[in-house]
Amino acid sequence: MECKQYEQAIAGLTEGVISKETLLAHLQACSSCRMLYNAWAFAGEVIADEKSAQVSPFIHTRIMANVGKRAQGAHGWLQGVALARVALVWFALVAGLFGGWWVDGFNHDDGKQAVYIDYFYTDRMSIESGWLNNDFYEE
Amino acid sequence: MKHPSSDDLEIVARIRAGDKESFSALVEKYSQRVFQSCMGFLHDTDEAADLTQEVFVKVFEKLGDFRGEASFSTWLYRITLNMALNHSRKLKLKRFFYRFSEDGQRPELQLTNDSSADSGIIREEQRQLIRKCVDKLPAMQRKAFILNHYQDMSNSEMASVLRLSLKATESLLFRARSRMKTELKKSLNPEIWSVSNTNKQ
Numbered sequence: 001m002e003c004k005q006y007e008q009a010i011a012g013l014t015e016g017v018i019s020k021e022t023l024l025a026h027l028q029a030c031s032s033c034r035m036l037y038n039a040w041a042f043a044g045e046v047i048a049d050e051k052s053a054q055v056s057p058f059i060h061t062r063i064m065a066n067v068g069k070r071a072q073g074a075h076g077w078l079q080g081v082a083l084a085r086v087a088l089v090w091f092a093l094v095a096g097l098f099g100g101w102w103v104d105g106f107n108h109d110d111g112k113q114a115v116y117i118d119y120f121y122t123d124r125m126s127i128e129s130g131w132l133n134n135d136f137y138e139e
Numbered sequence: 140m141k142h143p144s145s146d147d148l149e150i151v152a153r154i155r156a157g158d159k160e161s162f163s164a165l166v167e168k169y170s171q172r173v174f175q176s177c178m179g180f181l182h183d184t185d186e187a188a189d190l191t192q193e194v195f196v197k198v199f200e201k202l203g204d205f206r207g208e209a210s211f212s213t214w215l216y217r218i219t220l221n222m223a224l225n226h227s228r229k230l231k232l233k234r235f236f237y238r239f240s241e242d243g244q245r246p247e248l249q250l251t252n253d254s255s256a257d258s259g260i261i262r263e264e265q266r267q268l269i270r271k272c273v274d275k276l277p278a279m280q281r282k283a284f285i286l287n288h289y290q291d292m293s294n295s296e297m298a299s300v301l302r303l304s305l306k307a308t309e310s311l312l313f314r315a316r317s318r319m320k321t322e323l324k325k326s327l328n329p330e331i332w333s334v335s336n337t338n339k340q
Contacts, residue, residue, distance in 0.1 A: 011320035013313065035327045043269045043323065051289050055174035056188050063166050063195045070196060071159050
């Protein structure tokens with residue numbers, strides 16, 4: 001039997017192909033397989049050691065504190081968004097109101113503008129005669 | 140690993156409804172298992188504890204994405220494996236740069252004449268070699284190997300976590316063990332492995 005088959009048996013890749021006694025007899029004679037056997041067995045111990053490590057008893061508190069912080073952060077963010085929406089609505093209302101006044105101030109027509117335009121585009125003489133013949137002037 | 144549990148789903152529903160204190164029950168139940176998986180990837184208790192914390196915070200944040208198609212524990216282990224794998228890759232890179240950042244030289248082991256100290260150093264080297272062999276496994280093989288050896292999961296449980304068929308999972312685990320054996324064989328150095336296992340520290 002070749003070493004490769006013993007190596008497969010050492011790594012648990014084959015079951016029942018090689019008996020324990022045959023394997024142990026081979027390990028006595030083959031240093032290479034013996035080293036692999038030692039290494040594989042030690043790997044099992046290293047894994048068992050790591051596996052048996054206990055998580056810190058404070059991990060629960062740490063996680064919940066972190067979760068609480070995140071939840072608060074998310075809640076704070078949502079509150080911020082809600083406040084920003086309200087502020088935006090109020091800003092739009094106020095801006096609309098004052099904007100309206102401001103625009104209205106620009107376009108405020110006291111009648112003079114219309115008279116000037118009429119005067120420019122229409123028959124000036126008829127307007128002027130109208131003014132001259134107005135009752136106001138007659139008084 | 141627990142089978143799909145209605146308890147977990149009830150807890151998840153309560154958390155979604157705003158009772159974040161219920162999350163405490165999930166942490167209590169799964170923190171050790173998550174920590175064990177993290178240990179398989181990181182081989183360091185402090186790093187594994189930090190990652191365990193990160194995993195649970197991520198789970199809390201992503202709880203809205205949990206659709207309940209698989210059990211909560213399966214979903215949790217998937218997140219754990221992915222985060223642990225990413226973390227171990229980052230750590231590998233960090234360690235690489237840290238190692239060469241000081242003077243461009245790898246630190247030499249301080250050997251003494253004390254035989255017990257020698258034995259301790261050799262034993263530590265052996266541990267490091269084994270950890271490296273685990274870390275050298277390809278991502279999916281490593282996940283399967285860790286779920287099987289660190290979590291004692293059955294093949295069907297692993298198949299569920301890894302989203303593979305039972306046959307594919309068995310094959311993956313076989314290849315993982317085979318690769319582990321090959322890596323271990325490559326690292327066999329008589330100076331290191333001639334120390335008998337009975338001479339342990």
